[in-house]
Amino acid sequence: MARRVLILSWEYPPIVEGGLARHVRKLSEGLVAQGVVVTVLTRGREGDPTEEVRAGVRVHRVPEPKTPRGDLDAFLAWVGAMNEHMVGAATRLAAHHGFDVIHGHDWLVARAAAALSRKLGAPYVTTIHATEFGRHQGWVADHPQSYIHGVEKWMARRADRVIVCSHYMREHVADVFGLSEGRVTVIPNGIDPDELVAVDDLQELRSRFAAPDEKLILLIGRLVYEKGFQLALDALPGVIRRVGRVRFLVAGSGTHESELKAQARRLGLMEHGTFAGWIGDDVLHSLYRIADLCVVPSIYEPFGLVALEAMASGCPCIVADTGGLREVVPNDDVGLRFRSRDPRSLERMMELAIANPAVRFRLITEAAEHVRLFDWADVAARTSELYGRLRPRGRRRRPALAPAPSPRG
Numbered sequence: 001m002a003r004r005v006l007i008l009s010w011e012y013p014p015i016v017e018g019g020l021a022r023h024v025r026k027l028s029e030g031l032v033a034q035g036v037v038v039t040v041l042t043r044g045r046e047g048d049p050t051e052e053v054r055a056g057v058r059v060h061r062v063p064e065p066k067t068p069r070g071d072l073d074a075f076l077a078w079v080g081a082m083n084e085h086m087v088g089a090a091t092r093l094a095a096h097h098g099f100d101v102i103h104g105h106d107w108l109v110a111r112a113a114a115a116l117s118r119k120l121g122a123p124y125v126t127t128i129h130a131t132e133f134g135r136h137q138g139w140v141a142d143h144p145q146s147y148i149h150g151v152e153k154w155m156a157r158r159a160d161r162v163i164v165c166s167h168y169m170r171e172h173v174a175d176v177f178g179l180s181e182g183r184v185t186v187i188p189n190g191i192d193p194d195e196l197v198a199v200d201d202l203q204e205l206r207s208r209f210a211a212p213d214e215k216l217i218l219l220i221g222r223l224v225y226e227k228g229f230q231l232a233l234d235a236l237p238g239v240i241r242r243v244g245r246v247r248f249l250v251a252g253s254g255t256h257e258s259e260l261k262a263q264a265r266r267l268g269l270m271e272h273g274t275f276a277g278w279i280g281d282d283v284l285h286s287l288y289r290i291a292d293l294c295v296v297p298s299i300y301e302p303f304g305l306v307a308l309e310a311m312a313s314g315c316p317c318i319v320a321d322t323g324g325l326r327e328v329v330p331n332d333d334v335g336l337r338f339r340s341r342d343p344r345s346l347e348r349m350m351e352l353a354i355a356n357p358a359v360r361f362r363l364i365t366e367a368a369e370h371v372r373l374f375d376w377a378d379v380a381a382r383t384s385e386l387y388g389r390l391r392p393r394g395r396r397r398r399p400a401l402a403p404a405p406s407p408r409g
Contacts, residue, residue, distance in 0.1 A: 003387055004037045006090060006099040006116065008109040010082065012042040012059060016281075018222065019305050020129060024105055025057075026190060030380025032056035036387070039097060041090055041112075043082055062089050072144045079108055086112035087119075094120055101125060101387045107132075107148060110155040117160075123390035126159040128152070128169070133176045134300045135226050153177045160390055163383070165189050165303040166324035172302075185386055188327070189303050190376035193312040198286040205283070206290035209274055210247045215354050217246060218291035218315070220284070221306050223254035228297035228320060230256075233263050234343035239350045240272055246354065248273035251287055288313030292360075293353050296325060297338075297346060304328040308374060311335065311367035316360050318349050333366040 007028055011021040028038045032055065044050060044061025051060050062085040068074040086109065090099075094116075103125045104113030110126065117124035132148040133140050140149040156162055156177040162184045164170050170184045199205055210216040217236070221227050229250065240246045250260065250273070257275070264270050279287075288294060294310035296319040303324040310317045311334060319325040322340040329335035336353055339345040353359055 002035055002037045003101065003384070004097060004099050005031065005039070005101045005103055005387060006093070006122075007038060007040045008086060008090075008102070008104045008113050008116075009040065009042050010079075010106075010108040012040055012061075013054075014048065015043065015045065020105060023129070023189060025054075026192065026376045027380060027383060028057045029055045030190075030376045031384055033377065034380050034384045036384055037097075039093060039099070041086055041093070060089060060093060062086055076144060076147065080111070083109060083112040083115075087115050090116050091119065100392075101390060103127070103387075104155075104159075105129065107151045107155055110151055110158075114155070114158050121392050123160040123392065124158065125161045125163060125386070125390070126155055127163040127165075128156065128173055129165065130300075130302045131173065131176060134172060134302070135224075137226070137300065161185060161386060163187050163386070166327050168323045168327065169302045187379055187382045187386075188374055189305060189308070190379040191305070191308050191312055191371060191374045192376055193371065196285040196288070196309060196313050197282060198289050199282055202286060202289050205286055209249050209276075209290070211245075214245045214247050215243065215292045216290065217248045217350065217354075218251065218287055218294045218310075219248065219297075220251045220287060220294065221296075223250070223252050223257040223260055225256050226298065226300040227254075227256075228299045228341075229260055230263060231297045231299075231320075231341065231343050231346060232295050233260065233267060233269060235347040235350060236269055236272070237267050238344075238347045239354070240269075243351055243354055246272065249287065249291070250275045251277075251279055251284065253278040285309070285313065288315040291315050293318065293350065295346070295350065296320065298322065298325065299341060301325050307335065308371060312371040314364050314368070316353050316363040317367070318346065318353060320346075333362060334370040335363060335367060 009024040011017045013021055013025055028040055031038050039058040041060050043064040048061055064082050068078050099122050102113050102117045102122050105127050106129050131152055132145050136145055140146055164173055165188055167186050170181055170186050173184055174181045219229050219232055288310050294315045294317045296307045298320050301323040307317050307319050307328050317335040319329045319337055320340040321337040336349045338349045
């Protein structure tokens with residue numbers, strides 16, 4: 001009899017807030033190919049179908065109001081209501097389908113996933129894609145970081161099995177949450193190069209950001225402090241002085257955007273580049289094809305999907321020597337690494353990659369083979385194998401509820 005899995009995620013296409021939606025979709029579709037019966041429970045917006053089958057995956061959406069922006073307490077209350085709605089919807093689904101495993105992704109659905117595991121007697125798996133502790137370099141004493149950190153700690157200890165995307169994250173999660181590393185399974189993220197579809201006219205797209213004789217450096221992702229874009233901006237003036245004819249492109253949006261633009265103005269960089277803001281997937285994937293170099297300067301990075309996408313698209317890549325990036329870029333044949341948090345080290349590596357055609361050729365050639373190691377079919381097979389090792393929960397005592405949000409202050 002085929003294994004039946006309920007996957008909970010706060011985002012799933014067409015709702016794409018970040019990389020989580022793409023991860024859950026590809027994992028779910030890969031599991032279906034492995035013979036697993038997959039139901040995804042997620043949130044929906046007005047106009048989204050409440051139920052559909054996509055690539056063999058049964059998708060059920062709980063209608064939710066628009067996500068609150070700028071009010072963290074309102075957002076936490078919204079997350080709590082979403083979890084309650086998910087428990088009700090999944091309970092109704094279980095009456096018709098039944099589930100052998102509950103698999104939640106990150107803290108946003110932890111309360112619902114744990115409650116359903118207890119209610120249905122099914123083992124609970126959680127994938128931790130990142131931690132609040134890591135995102136804020138350990139500063140989690142104040143609200144709301146303290147609440148989110150508390151939920152993540154409770155979630156990690158409550159789950160029967162924890163999945164992370166890198167060996168770095170296994171050590172990090174075990175240390176921060178006080179877990180045995182034996183309870184944490186490493187299953188790297190995957191990539192499908194065929195889905196990195198570019199726009200038809202790449203030459204026209206490139207002309208928006210750089211002249212034919214200029215080198216284009218790409219910085220792509222959420223504009224938040226832990227992504228380290230401030231380090232890249234610090235490094236750029238020296239590269240421009242020594243190499244000349246260099247432009248940069250920052251693609252993305254986030255809470256650090258205004259600070260980064262102010263920094264670029266102070267450094268005299270605004271005439272040498274563009275802040276493009278948030279862009280859709282079609283243009284996003286095209287940027288790797290038109291750039292001469294992609295830089296991933298993260299301070300905290302559990303995995304490094306941007307680096308993997310750049311390498312799969314034939315764009316040479318430089319990454320910070322930290323976190324999961326060390327596993328995505330394990331040596332200087334497939335990508336270059338610079339000392340984490342060191343703009344001068346990054347400056348030297350950017351100059352090397354831009355000015356040395358032999359280095360660029362080596363990086364592009366070797367990376368094309370390296371990315372084949374990150375295959376979604378393998379990710380799904382390893383996840384299915386983990387499901388098969390789990391046993392029904394029975395009536396073992398576990399804490400029933402995650403910590404409740406505390407008032408601000």
